[in-house]
Amino acid sequence: MPDVTKTAAPADGSVDTPSVVKDAASAPKQEKARSLWGDAWRDLRRNPYFIVSSVLIFFLLLIAAFPGWFTSASPTAGDLVHHYVGKPELSKIGSEGWLGYDIQGRSVYSRLIHGTRASIMVGVAVTAIVTVIGGIMGMIAGYFGGAVDAVLSRITDIFFGIPFLLGAMVVLQSFTERTIWVVVFALAFLGWTQITRVMRGAVITVKQADYVHAAKALGAGTTRILFKHILPNAMAPVIVVATIALGGYISAEATLSYLGLGLAAPTVSWGVDISAGVQAIRTSQHILLYPSIMVSITVLAFIMLGEAVRNALDPKLR
Secondary structure, three states, rough: OOOOHHHHHHHHOOOOOHHHHHHHHHOOOOOOOOOHHHHHHHOOOOOOHHHHHHHHHHHHHHHHHHHHHHOOOOOOOOOOOOOOOOOOOOOOOOOOOOOOOOOOEEEEHHHHHHHOOOOOOOOHHHHHHHHHHHOOOOOOOOOHHHHHHHHHHHHHHHHHHHHHHHHHHHHHHHOOOOOHHHHHHHHHHHHHHHHHHHHHHHHHHHHHHHHHHHHHOOOOOOHHHHHHHHHHHHHHHHHHHHHHHHHHHHHHHHHHHHHOOOOOOOOOOHHHHHHHHHOOOOOOOOOHHHHHHHHHHHHHHHHHHHHHHHHHHHHOOO
């Protein structure tokens, strides 16, 4: 018979500490569970579209907030004697005449920098307003259903049937002075319908979840259920739509200003400059070209950001 040697356990019942520590160290570590937003942020950091669009948007916001950091020239001071439709001097980057002068002798570069604030402000303000109004209406309609849903849905359908730009033009015609906030009101007056529909659909899906039924069974109030359980889980599609729509509102402002129904002088905006540049399009195309490029870049940046967020928040696209 082979001699089998057994290691006797200590009489006091203690455990060999080094072996326990070794076993614990060799055990696989459990990965911390991530939420939907944690997974989305992890995917966004690896998405080149998100990185590029975020850098562009940050740069635009920096220009809008601190235009004096980028140019010292006045956007409203003109010199018709020396600078009438002056051609661009691209070799002098950052100078007053770098991108030329317009038909009133004003620096195109300075107007591009200072016009960023008005265009970005319109887009952000309209997006914030329509997200709040549309989100509340969609949440109420989707959660309560029945007659409340029917009434709010029919109101949404009525506004949704009005052509967006045409309706905004009609609203703006009723104002004698068209400031930034007047344009914001006109665009927000008709722009909340899409957010309402998206929020309503998301709430109808979320309210059927088990955690919502559990909250009701535990006696949670309607307000707590809406804002604590439903809203955080229904915001993902709304954020995507709002981000993409923001670029559309900037484009709509430029379109209305080009038609002479949006912002007007002395307000400095890209749309106003595009409208003024049409008068000299045959001889001085740079007056129209550069503000058009700025509008395109801004709209493209927000669309890219919205697409990146959509891909990160939609599990079907992963």
